[in-house]
Amino acid sequence: MRRVGIGAIALTAAALAHPQSTRAQSAGSLKEAFAGVFRIGAALNADQFSGVDARGAELVKAQFNTISPENVLKWERVHPQPTTYDFDPADKYVAFGQANGMFIVGHTLVWHSQTPRWVFQDAEGKPLTRDALLARMHDHIATVVGRYKGRIQGWDVVNEALNEDGTLRESPWKKIIGDDYIVKAFQFAHEADPAAELYYNDYNLENAPKRNGVVELVKKLKAAGVTITAVGSQAHDKLFLDSPAKHDTTIGALGALGVKVNITELDVDVLPMATRNRTADVSVRVQGQPGAASAVNPYVAGLPDSVQKALAKRYADFFTVFLKHRGVVDRVTFWGVGDGDSWLNNWPMPGRTSYPLLFDRKDLPKPAFDAVMGVARQARAGSKS
Ligand code: G3I
Numbered sequence: 123m124r125r126v127g128i129g130a131i132a133l134t135a136a137a138l139a140h141p142q143s144t145r146a147q148s149a150g151s152l153k154e155a156f157a158g159v160f161r162i163g164a165a166l167n168a169d170q171f172s173g174v175d176a177r178g179a180e181l182v183k184a185q186f187n188t189i190s191p192e193n194v195l196k197w198e199r200v201h202p203q204p205t206t207y208d209f210d211p212a213d214k215y216v217a218f219g220q221a222n223g224m225f226i227v228g229h230t231l232v233w234h235s236q237t238p239r240w241v242f243q244d245a246e247g248k249p250l251t252r253d254a255l256l257a258r259m260h261d262h263i264a265t266v267v268g269r270y271k272g273r274i275q276g277w278d279v280v281n282e283a284l285n286e287d288g289t290l291r292e293s294p295w296k297k298i299i300g301d302d303y304i305v306k307a308f309q310f311a312h313e314a315d316p317a318a319e320l321y322y323n324d325y326n327l328e329n330a331p332k333r334n335g336v337v338e339l340v341k342k343l344k345a346a347g348v349t350i351t352a353v354g355s356q357a358h359d360k361l362f363l364d365s366p367a368k369h370d371t372t373i374g375a376l377g378a379l380g381v382k383v384n385i386t387e388l389d390v391d392v393l394p395m396a397t398r399n400r401t402a403d404v405s406v407r408v409q410g411q412p413g414a415a416s417a418v419n420p421y422v423a424g425l426p427d428s429v430q431k432a433l434a435k436r437y438a439d440f441f442t443v444f445l446k447h448r449g450v451v452d453r454v455t456f457w458g459v460g461d462g463d464s465w466l467n468n469w470p471m472p473g474r475t476s477y478p479l480l481f482d483r484k485d486l487p488k489p490a491f492d493a494v495m496g497v498a499r500q501a502r503a504g505s506k507s
Pocket of ligand 1: 192193196236356387402403404465
């Protein structure tokens with residue numbers, strides 16, 4: 123893995139204009155704490171890389187050495203119409219990563235979600251043939267990966283192709299092309315940028331049936347001679363679950379196949395379930411009164427100490443597992459920067475007050491941040507003794 127150099131943290135004009143971010147920096151930096159172990163990253167929204175959220179940008183520069191685009195490289199954003207590509211936001215994302223010497227991730231090329239309906243239809247609205255959809259997939263991958271060749275260093279090639287029982291999801295990709303659409307997507311991505319790392323990315327891989335499914339998928343991809351660098355385990359967690367031990371098993375099982383594991387979308391939801399589904403499926407929606415305190419939105423006024431502590435412990439447990447697998451885990455990326463940015467404020471119900479990340483709504487470090495830094499310190503002390 124290519125390591126990104128970590129320089130001293132400069133107090134830039136923007137940081138001086140935002141003394142809180144300076145306080146955040148004095149707490150130490152995740153990327154320095156885990157230097158030489160794995161990369162540490164965050165998914166960025168457009169405000170953070172286009173100059174709107176200067177405080178957020180400073181925090182990202184201080185803490186992380188790899189970035190993922192939360193939304194701007196999804197098909198519906200970058201390729202909204204058959205002959206229209208909109209690269210402006212993605213260009214800004216890549217420029218931000220390059221200006222700051224970061225490992226830049228692309229998310230995502232082939233997904234059933236956030237992909238316009240026209241992708242799967244001909245001019246008359248009828249389903250495309252296999253060959254026509256393969257041609258469209260090839261054009262999209264060649265155009266998007268080709269544009270950022272040598273600059274985006276790793277791609278989520280296929281996203282969320284598995285059902286919870288480990289079988290292949292009946293997505294339009296699978297229905298029209300067949301099971302080999304995944305092999306084809308990886309081949310097209312490799313052709314477009316032979317040096318790029320290529321990933322399969324999914325959620326709930328810690329659960330046994332889906333773990334078995336992804337293990338089978340990786341074996342099939344390898345048997346087909348496909349380049350697959352890593353599996354991305356999203357790791358959207360919930361505080362009431364008992365997840366770190368399950369992740370331990372999944373990382374071990376995938377590492378044994380000779381692929382790396384990236385933790386790609388880490389967050390820990392502390393709110394009560396608003397739905398019975400234990401999922402990160404963005405199509406799941408629950409109605410509610412945005413912003414109002416309720417049984418499913420209990421922490422509008424702040425997070426109780428007991429929950430804050432439980433969150434810190436969960437993050438410490440997670441990082442203990444990731445460190446145990448330091449030879450397999452290449453990257454740990456959080457799905458957002460501060461709590462205010464998280465998708466979990468609006469999913470599966472709009473307008474909740476969620477606390478899933480290491481930094482609070484003012485971008486200041488939380489006890490969970492200290493807990494993660496503590497795990498890194500202990501590991502360093504242990505490796506010296
Ligand atoms: O930007 C528009 C805004 O202009 C508009 O007024 C508003 C009204 O709905 O929508 C805004 O866009 C929303 C966007 O998030 C930015 O907030 C979209 O509706 C909403 O669908 C989109 O949700 C994203 C979701 O993926 C679907 O693309 C989340 O931000 C993003 O965090 C989430 O990320 C996914 C990963 O890609 C894959 N794994 C699961 C993960 C979490 O669901």
